[in-house]
Amino acid sequence: MVVVITGASSGVGRACAQAFAARGCALVLGARRADVLQDVAEECRTRHGARTLVVPTDITDTKAADHLAREAVAAFGRIDVWLNAAAVAAFGALEEVPHEVFRQVLDVNVLGCVNGARAALSVMSGQRHGTIVNVSSVVGAAVVPYNTPYVLSKAAVRALGGTLRQELRLAGQDGIHVCTVLPATMDTPFFRDAANYSGRAVTPMGPVYTAQRAAKTVVRLAVKPRREAYVGPAGRALEALSKLTPALVEGVLAYEMDRSHLSRTHTAEPADGNVLQPSARLAAVGGGWHGRRRTAMRRFATAALVVGLGAAGRAHVRRAGTKSGMRRWGRADT
Numbered sequence: 001m002v003v004v005i006t007g008a009s010s011g012v013g014r015a016c017a018q019a020f021a022a023r024g025c026a027l028v029l030g031a032r033r034a035d036v037l038q039d040v041a042e043e044c045r046t047r048h049g050a051r052t053l054v055v056p057t058d059i060t061d062t063k064a065a066d067h068l069a070r071e072a073v074a075a076f077g078r079i080d081v082w083l084n085a086a087a088v089a090a091f092g093a094l095e096e097v098p099h100e101v102f103r104q105v106l107d108v109n110v111l112g113c114v115n116g117a118r119a120a121l122s123v124m125s126g127q128r129h130g131t132i133v134n135v136s137s138v139v140g141a142a143v144v145p146y147n148t149p150y151v152l153s154k155a156a157v158r159a160l161g162g163t164l165r166q167e168l169r170l171a172g173q174d175g176i177h178v179c180t181v182l183p184a185t186m187d188t189p190f191f192r193d194a195a196n197y198s199g200r201a202v203t204p205m206g207p208v209y210t211a212q213r214a215a216k217t218v219v220r221l222a223v224k225p226r227r228e229a230y231v232g233p234a235g236r237a238l239e240a241l242s243k244l245t246p247a248l249v250e251g252v253l254a255y256e257m258d259r260s261h262l263s264r265t266h267t268a269e270p271a272d273g274n275v276l277q278p279s280a281r282l283a284a285v286g287g288g289w290h291g292r293r294r295t296a297m298r299r300f301a302t303a304a305l306v307v308g309l310g311a312a313g314r315a316h317v318r319r320a321g322t323k324s325g326m327r328r329w330g331r332a333d334t
């Protein structure tokens with residue numbers, strides 16, 4: 001299997017490179033940092049004997065995305081899987097995030113996926129097979145505040161999956177699949193490297209899952225494509241809850257963001273993080289958060305219990321009301 005990965009230098013993309021390498025796939029690694037990509041390629045070669053190609057790529061550049069696809073075909077003859085994992089984020093209230101940073105988050109996260117998908121399709125359409133995997137997020141399904149450009153972008157990525165599947169079906173391209181991954185919080189350098197104008201340090205909202213867990217899901221989708229897949233039960237539970245009781249989930253997520261996702265005790269200087277240029281800090285798969293953040297899930301479990309009990313109580317009152325009403329009607333009838 002020939003796999004192209006954008007965002008392969010860090011976090012989920014890097015974990016996916018390792019997971020695909022372990023399955024004997026040939027890898028084409030894209031991101032901005034050439035030196036870090038060389039390290040990832042070296043890891044995949046020495047640990048797993050994988051064939052690798054490094055193509056430094058700024059995914060906001062359409063020509064660079066097309067070049068990535070062309071290089072993959074030149075090296076390995078085809079593209080079986082294209083993973084769009086590259087993304088950036090900017091924390092802060094809507095009016096706090098500078099316009100150019102806001103725009104760049106949308107450019108990387110939305111147009112980056114579009115550029116990747118177009119480049120992939122230019123090859124896959126001729127092959128009449130292939131799988132595009134776009135990484136969205138659970139916040140594409142249940143929104144949080146103080147991260148608006150990212151949240152908008154992830155909802156757009158989820159929508160892109162739907163429109164692409166529809167267009168492929170109408171074009172009779174039933175050998176090409178488009179899958180959307182919706183991870184809950186992942187332990188990666190993402191939070192450290194994000195832009196932040198909130199004045200408060202960013203700490204991930206728990207529970208925090210490993211990037212390797214996301215990689216397992218992505219590999220599974222590459223082998224057996226599905227429309228959408230959550231990573232981590234918290235994400236699935238959140239979406240189910242937000243369908244059941246949207247106002248409550250909106251409220252709890254706002255509270256959670258204000259209480260714990262943005263620190264109440266640690267401040268942070270305004271920073272554009274890795275949005276406008278790559279991070280100069282150590283690149284890695286993990287961010288050191290795994291297992292440290294569980295509070296949000298406990299609060300959600302409590303909220304779910306309250307909602308469940310409330311719904312059961314209301315149903316009971318309705319049933320009792322209907323019975324006594326029927327008795328009254330029955331008496332009136334006689």
Ligand SMILES: NC(=O)c1ccc[n+]([C@@H]2O[C@H](COP(=O)([O-])OP(=O)(O)OC[C@H]3O[C@@H](n4cnc5c(N)ncnc54)[C@H](OP(=O)(O)O)[C@@H]3O)[C@@H](O)[C@H]2O)c1
Nearest residue numbers: 007009010011012032033058059086087137185186188190
């Ligand atoms: N971490 C989470 O909690 C979480 C939760 C849900 C969804 N996700 C999603 O999972 C995916 C991976 O995120 P992550 O947590 O692994 O983040 P990460 O560790 O910060 O990795 C982001 C990757 O995007 C690349 N990138 C950024 N700007 C780019 C550009 N202009 N062109 C090409 N590559 C660019 C970065 O590489 P360079 O800097 O070298 O370019 C890096 O490889 C993203 O789509 C993210 O939205 C993450």
